[in-house]
Amino acid sequence: xxxxxLSPYRQRIxxxxxxGAVIVSVAFALAGLTWRLGGHAxxxxxxxxPMRAAAPVPDLAPALALAPxxxxxxxxxxATPTTLQLTLKGIVFARPAxxxxxxxxxxxxxxxxxxxxxxxxxxxxxxxxxxxxILNNGGRSEFLAFPDPFARPGATxxxxxxxxxxxxxxxxxxxxxxxxxxxxxxxxxLQRLGATPTEGGYRIGIGAPAGLQQGDVxxxxxxxPLSSPDAARAAIAGAQASGTAQIQILRNGRSVTVTxxxx
Numbered sequence: 484x485x486x487x488x489l490s491p492y493r494q495r496i497x498x499x500x501x502x503g504a505v506i507v508s509v510a511f512a513l514a515g516l517t518w519r520l521g522g523h524a525x526x527x528x529x530x531x532x533p534m535r536a537a538a539p540v541p542d543l544a545p546a547l548a549l550a551p552x553x554x555x556x557x558x559x560x561x562a563t564p565t566t567l568q569l570t571l572k573g574i575v576f577a578r579p580a581x582x583x584x585x586x587x588x589x590x591x592x593x594x595x596x597x598x599x600x601x602x603x604x605x606x607x608x609x610x611x612x613x614x615x616x617i618l619n620n621g622g623r624s625e626f627l628a629f630p631d632p633f634a635r636p637g638a639t640x641x642x643x644x645x646x647x648x649x650x651x652x653x654x655x656x657x658x659x660x661x662x663x664x665x666x667x668x669x670x671x672x673l674q675r676l677g678a679t680p681t682e683g684g685y686r687i688g689i690g691a692p693a694g695l696q697q698g699d700v701x702x703x704x705x706x707x708p709l710s711s712p713d714a715a716r717a718a719i720a721g722a723q724a725s726g727t728a729q730i731q732i733l734r735n736g737r738s739v740t741v742t743x744x745x746x
Contacts, residue, residue, distance in 0.1 A: 565618055565625035567604040574742040576613045583611035614742055629727060629744055669719035684709040703731040
């Protein structure tokens with residue numbers, strides 16, 4: 484059988500023909516694409532499908548109204564001063580928050596301790612912070628703060644710290660303003676608490692006030708360590724001037740911060 488051979492000249496001819504065919508096919512393909520992009524797709528054999536309409540954005544308002552991530556207000560943000568006849572007497576601020584205790588007087592009743600979730604004066608305690616109590620009063624976020632230690636007798640109480648209730652029908656007569664009681668000296672206050680020096684501070688005796696317990700060791704007062712009698716006297720004098728004190732105590736091996744009024 485005779486072998487089919489091509490001379491170099493014929494090989495070049497075949498290669499040129501094949502290359503020309505490829506170029507022509509590519510040109511036809513590009514022409515069709517240009518025709519469709521130019522807006523004439525409806526007259527050709529191939530049409531471009533219409534664009535799909537964008538999906539509507541779902542309304543998340545009903546889901547957010549259910550507060551799946553919790554409701555605001557437990558941290559006191561946006562809370563308003565309470566109008567309830569409540570007086571904040573002291574706070575035992577601890578971590579975790581479940582150990583915190585607020586000493587509150589409702590009207591003319593005796594002061595009582597309250598924890599988070601308990602009801603006082605018709606409102607539920609939502610949170611106990613270091614210097615105030617957050618209340619849920621009928622769905623409204625309110626706060627109860629310490630009374631103003633610099634308020635004059637007979638003056639309108641500050642918002643969030645209710646004053647005494649005057650029964651209806653009783654006439655209020657003006658009287659000479661009472662003389663403000665003098666603050667006890669630091670030595671007298673330590674003696675009233677029955678505090679004795681110990682390692683790391685002062686141990687409270689039988690005269691423990693509200694928020695403190697016998698056997699608690701006062702380590703710091705407003706951030707000042709009670710490392711010596713002079714440091715204790717200076718810290719107590721500074722706390723008396725400010726009106727309130729943040730006391731760091733050691734109770735049963737645990738560190739607890741207590742905020743109490745000093746007047």
